[in-house]
Amino acid sequence: MMKPRILVLYYSQTGQVRQITDNILSDIQDKVIVDYTPIEPVVPYTLPWKATEFFDVMPETVQHLPIALKPLPDAIKNQHYDLVLFGYTSWFLNPSLPISSFLQSEDASILKGKNVITVIGCRNMWLHGQETVKKYLQTLQANLAGNIVLTDSNPNLISVLTVIRWMFKGKKEASGLLPAAGIQEHDMKRASRFGMPIYRHLAEYKLGDLHKELLMMGAIHLKPALIILERRGIKNFRKWAAYIREKGGPNAPERRGRVKLFQRLLTVAIFILSPLSSLTAMIQLQLQKRGLLNDAEYFKGLEYKEGVI
Numbered sequence: 001m002m003k004p005r006i007l008v009l010y011y012s013q014t015g016q017v018r019q020i021t022d023n024i025l026s027d028i029q030d031k032v033i034v035d036y037t038p039i040e041p042v043v044p045y046t047l048p049w050k051a052t053e054f055f056d057v058m059p060e061t062v063q064h065l066p067i068a069l070k071p072l073p074d075a076i077k078n079q080h081y082d083l084v085l086f087g088y089t090s091w092f093l094n095p096s097l098p099i100s101s102f103l104q105s106e107d108a109s110i111l112k113g114k115n116v117i118t119v120i121g122c123r124n125m126w127l128h129g130q131e132t133v134k135k136y137l138q139t140l141q142a143n144l145a146g147n148i149v150l151t152d153s154n155p156n157l158i159s160v161l162t163v164i165r166w167m168f169k170g171k172k173e174a175s176g177l178l179p180a181a182g183i184q185e186h187d188m189k190r191a192s193r194f195g196m197p198i199y200r201h202l203a204e205y206k207l208g209d210l211h212k213e214l215l216m217m218g219a220i221h222l223k224p225a226l227i228i229l230e231r232r233g234i235k236n237f238r239k240w241a242a243y244i245r246e247k248g249g250p251n252a253p254e255r256r257g258r259v260k261l262f263q264r265l266l267t268v269a270i271f272i273l274s275p276l277s278s279l280t281a282m283i284q285l286q287l288q289k290r291g292l293l294n295d296a297e298y299f300k301g302l303e304y305k306e307g308v309i
């Protein structure tokens with residue numbers, strides 16, 4: 001049999017998402033042919049971030065207003081692929097801006113008719129992002145065949161503190177009382193367990209059964225309380241995005257005041273309101289348990305329905 005050919009198409013600013021795709025493929029390297037293609041903004045985002053620039057990307061990220069990307073190489077566009085691993089992260093509860101830009105670009109037509117496995121690496125909030133990606137993939141007539149999600153399993157507030165240190169100081173390693181930022185090392189390494197099932201389903205032309213097996217192997221952990229927090233968060237982000245954009249486009253001096261206000265309120269929401277909103281979310285969780293458990297099953301799946309989040 002000819003070796004299956006896999007395209008890893010991804011955007012990963014720090015390399016974390018790329019490392020996940022590497023680990024997923026590590027045990028099947030000699031069984032498949034792999035091409036790697038990063039999605040590259042014409043103007044790259046800098047790491048560490050300046051706080052003003054970090055919060056300034058929120059409105060366009062939430063409204064999916066595309067940035068300019070470098071074109072994909074022709075050799076990739078003209079190649080046949082049996083599978084695409086589409087690696088991305090969430091920014092402000094949405095696919096990162098390079099990813100939503102790509103999905104709206106002409107180059108995204110390479111996904112037409114292709115089998116796609118989405119690979120998400122983020123802090124812990126990916127539901128609305130994946131719904132958005134599902135929708136774009138449907139429009140592009142791609143076949144979503146699986147989803148693998150790795151998140152930081154530290155408690156929410158710890159992961160906020162470490163992600164801040166990572167994004168604004170470029171310090172990922174443990175320091176003081178805080179653990180290392182990002183997805184934990186053993187979770188990263190264990191991603192290699194997904195390689196063989198992916199290969200087997202590819203080789204047997206049974207990709208339709210793959211996602212069930214990935215789920216049984218723990219490819220997605222989803223805490224129902226997060227559904228409530230994401231629903232609340234996305235509503236607020238949409239309002240803030242529109243409010244900031246009234247004053248101008250990316251980095252416009254006129255909108256700096258509003259961006260700063262958003263930054264302050266988000267900080268208050270996370271550090272002061274968060275314990276309170278976790279409490280109200282817990283109460284809501286008890287009241288709506290059955291509905292939320294059904295929603296959780298939906299979010300773990302591949303089907304796309306408008307407006308679940």
Ligand SMILES: Cc1cc2nc3c(=O)[nH]c(=O)nc-3n(C[C@H](O)[C@H](O)[C@H](O)COP(=O)(O)O)c2cc1C
Nearest residue numbers: 012013014015016017089091092093122123124125
């Ligand atoms: C602008 C920005 C916004 C982010 N917003 C979120 C978010 O809403 N939810 C989340 O779980 N992680 C969020 N993150 C963290 C990322 O999910 C991710 O862990 C980190 O950026 C590493 O991804 P990379 O592989 O692209 O470097 C955000 C990161 C950036 C840079």
